Amino acid sequence: MDRSSLSTFKSRGGIKRVVNAFGYSLKGLRAALRHEAAFRQECALALILFPSAFWLGRNAVEIFLLCFTVLLVLIVELINSAIEALADAISLEHHPLLGRAKDIGSAAVLLCLLTTGAWWAYVIIDRFF
Template identity: 40%
Template sequence: MDRIVKAFFNSAAGLSHAVRHELAVRQEVVVFVVAVPVSLFLTEDWWKRLALIGVLLIVLMVELLNTAIEALSDHVTPDRHPHIRIVKDLGSAAVFMALTLAGLTWLVALVERLV
């Protein structure tokens, strides 16, 4: 149980750091906080609500991983390096894919609600 508690506090510290230092994380947290109550009005089906909230959590997860990759890359070499650039671009592409999935999921839910 002690290990789980320590893991929780480590995770909270990581999230707190990301919120304080990363604009993209702050923006995604704000969207998440606004979107959770909106999901309650957008659909009555709990599975759809879970999907709407879940894709936003996926976006946050991928953004946090991308932030970690960028921080590690900058630590390895603060200079511009073509291989590091590719690593960072791949992380950015992963965030873009997660955002695309979230956008499509919310769009389908919105269209279903309006039709």
């Protein structure tokens, strides 16, 4: 027997599943905006950077990559926030593996931020200097 069929939390599929999944995604975005300061800050920055990408980019590829790197930061921040919430739900006491999971998630966000900063700096320097 398939293990996924044992869970009462698994959906059966169809259009109802798609609608439910979309609702859960919106719920997750609202939760991140409500509870995660870093995600709110990155969203505020994205509101500035997305329109700036259309002004700064000289072609479709540059515009896409400028926007993509910003979006990637938001995606990785959401995953990091999910890891942190799960770790906190498991235990608020210090545990080396939970701490490692949180640190690795944070490192992923840092790498995305550095990549985004490097790409934006490259495009700005290439355009203006």
